[in-house]
Amino acid sequence: MRRVELKVSCRSQGDHTIMSVTGEIDVYTAPRLQGALAEALAGEDPVRIVVDMCGVGFCDSTGLSVLLAAQRRAREGGGGLELAGPRPAIRKVLQLTGLQTVLTVRDDIATTGAATIGAAGEGAAGEGAALDDPAAMAGQ
Numbered sequence: 665m666r667r668v669e670l671k672v673s674c675r676s677q678g679d680h681t682i683m684s685v686t687g688e689i690d691v692y693t694a695p696r697l698q699g700a701l702a703e704a705l706a707g708e709d710p711v712r713i714v715v716d717m718c719g720v721g722f723c724d725s726t727g728l729s730v731l732l733a734a735q736r737r738a739r740e741g742g743g744g745l746e747l748a749g750p751r752p753a754i755r756k757v758l759q760l761t762g763l764q765t766v767l768t769v770r771d772d773i774a775t776t777g778a779a780t781i782g783a784a785g786e787g788a789a790g791e792g793a794a795l796d797d798p799a800a801m802a803g804q
Contacts, residue, residue: 668693671719672700680712680777686719689727697727701734710742714776718749728763735767748773 670693671686681704689697705711715731717723723731735745746768750758758764770776 670696672697674700674704677714680714682714682716682773684716684719688722689720689730690722690724691726694724694726694730698730698734701730705734705737705741705743711738712743712777713738713745714748714770714773715745716748716773717754718751718772720754721751723750723754723757728757728761731767732763744768744777746770746776748776 668688668690670689671684673684675682675684683700683704685697687693701713704713713734731745731747738745748770749772750769755764755769758767758769
């Protein structure tokens with residue numbers, strides 16, 4: 665059995681936490697992501713998290729569940745969670761499951777709320793743009 669690694673690193677950018685994820689998110693590696701998200705959400709203040717998915721080659725239902733739970737917890741605390749730069753295979757899974765309408769998904773970090781701080785005010789990027797609607801994505 666091959667061993668798959670998942671690397672998670674965090675940095676602050678304005679009032680956002682950028683969480684860069686690299687590897688595969690599955691039943692074996694999802695607890696690592698879940699722990700990192702829980703740590704980022706542990707404070708009292710609202711947290712805005714951008715999960716940079718450009719380095720993720722695979723994400724199963726366990727990983728999707730972790731992301732959904734983190735989004736729910738962030739929103740309950742007055743913050744939010746966005747996914748940035750998922751690869752085509754992951755975008756397809758999000759589309760097939762309908763999660764692109766539940767999770768906020770951006771083409772890359774540059775199209776997230778974290779990139780617009782100081783340019784057009786906090787969180788200038790809209791939420792929930794459809795992945796297959798280029799006009800919606802272009803207007804962000």
